[in-house]
Amino acid sequence: MKLLKKIFFKYFVYYPIVLLRGEWIWSPLRLFEKSQNFNREEISNIQISKLNHILKKSQNSIYYAQLNLPKKVESLDEIKKFPFLSKETLRNKSQMLETGKSGRHTTKTSGGSTGAPVTVKKSATAMGYELAAAWRGYSWAGIDIGDLQARFWGVPLNPSMAKKAKLIDLVTRRIRFSAFKFSKPELDLYLEKLNSVQPDYFYGYTSMLNEISINYLQSERKFDIRPKAIISTSEVLTESMRDNIEKAFNCKVFNEYGCGEVGTIAHECSHGKLHINAENVLIEIIDEEGIPLPENSIGEIVVTDLNNDFMPLIRYQIKDFGSISYEPCNCGVKLPILKDIKGRAYDFIENENHEKFHGEYFLYIVEELKSKGVIIEGIQFIKSKGKINILIASEQSAYDKSTTYIRDKLRHGFSKKIEFYFSKVENIPREASGKIRVIKSEDQL
Ligand SMILES: [Zn+2]
Known part of the structure; x- marks a missing residue:
């Protein structure tokens, strides 16, 4: 059979x-x-x-x-x-x-x-x-x-x-x-x-x-x-x-x-x-x-x-x-x-309900953004206690559009107990190994 x-x-x-x-x-x-x-x-x-x-x-x-x-x-x-x-x-x-x-x-x-x-x-x-x-x-x-x-x-x-x-x-x-x-x-x-x-x-x-x-x-x-x-x-x-x-x-x-x-x-x-x-x-x-x-x-x-x-x-x-x-x-x-x-190495990011999110979840949000014509040069999500820092390298107008969009999408997975902080940067810093880590978890809740 x-x-x-x-x-x-x-x-x-x-x-x-x-x-x-x-x-x-x-x-x-x-x-x-x-x-x-x-x-x-x-x-x-x-x-x-x-x-x-x-x-x-x-x-x-x-x-x-x-x-x-x-x-x-x-x-x-x-x-x-x-x-x-x-x-x-x-x-x-x-x-x-x-x-x-x-x-x-x-x-x-x-x-x-x-x-x-x-x-x-x-x-x-x-x-x-x-x-x-x-x-x-x-x-x-x-x-x-x-x-x-x-x-x-x-x-x-x-x-x-x-x-x-x-x-x-x-x-x-x-x-x-x-x-x-x-x-x-x-x-x-x-x-x-x-x-x-x-x-x-x-x-x-x-x-x-x-x-x-x-x-x-x-x-x-x-x-x-x-x-x-x-x-x-x-x-x-x-x-x-x-x-x-x-x-x-x-x-x-x-x-x-x-x-x-x-x-x-x-x-x-x-x-x-x-x-x-x-x-x-x-x-x-x-x-x-x-x-x-x-x-x-x-x-x-x-x-x-x-x-x-x-x-x-x-x-x-x-x-x-x-x-x-x-x-x-x-x-x-x-x-x-x-x-x-x-190559790539992602951390999982965990919310307060102990639900884990794979790194690709965050990248799908950025890909959706691109399909809407908003082009960014780089992004990094860094999770630490009670907050997610999001670094975005882009032009000002793309930065403004992307912050609103990303905040909205992330709220589906993370309650208001988690704060989102956005920063516009020139470029995404590399790790000591030379790699860029798109998703980093500095600690879990
Ligand atoms: Zn072989």
Whole structure:
């Protein structure tokens, strides 16, 4: 019965829907199955050919046309001479990046690691490649299209978006568990539901998977929840988090790394290495001066999307840090490995009723603000006893609009016992580690 359901969803629900959306995943899936075993030169050849297509298309965008980039490169080294694309440019000049290509596309807005949302338009073909790379990565965890997913994720704050999310969950066989606002009794209900539906795998924010695992380990009620794998995403997975999750559910955790602007970038294999989707993205690691670093050196991650000719992202600075390695992996996959990632880490913020809010809850508010045309350059939420300090880097008019909006939205979750203090700042200060933490909790109530 379980197998029949999976086959039904895969062939009669999921495939027809991606077909209708024009997101052709079959040919990339077939290619990826072979290309994961390609050597470095073969992968480079794919990257050069795709980069040349992107370069050619980019001439049609106002932004790239004025950069006078070559229409063609002979080697990947040539990209090192191209300028970087910053988040600020993407945020403020996104329309200028569009190639004017007509056709189907998806618009994605994401908060990213700095808390200032950016919007990217991605062609249906590029979406197909993105989905195919994710499914290939999940196949390393033993997961197939049609498997039942328990999703620990946000629930859109806007009612029409929430409805759309419900529909997507239905057709992609996901059961959503809100990571936005939950109390201990709610976590117990989550466990009860997981026990009764027995999902094939879990997917979610790393810190949320950790929370549910700790709750499960401490729970007096003994359930028998047996997913075959757990995929953690969006935040740094520490060794202690991995231990908690694996101990609780007695299965392996597979980490995923990516960003909203380009989709997934790397997936963990059964031997614990994050293999880069090198057929979809070209990853460079640079130092503080923007000079590309050699293998195994930690620096800033720069990504070029090799599929999105609707809005090319060439040498895009995602503001995470890591290193790249070409060491062989025992799993057999020959794709390069991403290591030492220093990406997002969120604190939960707790209200006086001991309900916890995931960091993405706050970022969804900022993303909604962007959809209303209010653009900010950065934001930070700092919770300390009895108050939340909100630092906003923006122009005065955007600051005025955003404070009213954010205050109103936060009041849904936090009573008047919690004061909100807003400050307009030049920029959001970095931690000693160099990272910007969008959500910080200096103490809990
Ligand atoms: Zn591997």
